[in-house]
Amino acid sequence: MENFTPIESLSGGVLIGLASAILLFFTGRIAGISGIFGGILQAKHGETQWRVVFVAGLLVGGLLVNFFRPDMLQFQMDRTNFGIIAAGLLVGIGARMGNGCTSGHGVCGIGRLAPRSMMAVVIFMTAAAATAYVVNHLLGGHL
């Protein structure tokens, strides 16, 4: 096990769960980032403003983290621009087609004990693990 950070990861998870629960309590909405962000792109009346506000919170949060703890956001992945763009396209398409992502299905879906989301998590975790394996072991960690 390398770089095992159980305390930070658990604490971070607690904050994520808390933020999602607070959103549900006050607005009745699911904190699925792909749904929130993707919904902005769909631009339906009455459904855009709260999404923009939430995403603004994410971005300002990022700015604050970058200011106080830049180490948390600094990285350089051994990936070509092409690889990054391809990954982005797949995540974008897949999150919409799959009706959710790690927060929507993984946190809120499992939190609801929804079999549909649990299945989704199993599927995308398996696909992700297989992909990570291929990249790390068959492609030498480059893409």
Added chain:
Amino acid sequence: MINLIIFSCGLLFAFGLALSGMTQPSKVVNFLDFTGKWDPSLMFVMGGAVFVYYIGQRISLSRDKPTYAVNFQLPTATEIDLPMAIGNVIFGIGWGLVGFCPGPALVSSVSGNPQPVMFLVAMSFGMYAYGAVAEHFLTRPLPQVDGGAGIHEHAMLEALEAEDKKHHLP
């Protein structure tokens, strides 16, 4: 007030992502590639998040309605259809390739690092393109965006209901 709350949720969510390590794509990949230098940390992220969310959700759903909305908008579908399963696979592949998913991409995009920005732009395009294609060529509906009155219309509706009650006293 509601905007402040929603904004704060986004803020808190971002802090959670950063603290948990989800904004470190190599950490994500090391979790996913469990045959390699396995880092199980992200299991704790989901565990912690699900646990807290479950409790918070029980509290929320025990009430009649959310504080600032007419109703809860929870997914109603119970079945996984083939397109959804394929979508999950595609998402998984994209996630495993670099280690970004939507939330961390957004949070990291403001750090000046071009990698998450590129990912975010590509992701946005992918989402938009899927929506455009799905609407025109597939019979499958887009993921539900609305299931009732919007949040900011809530105050207006409450006022209307109050007016209604005033004129229909028993």
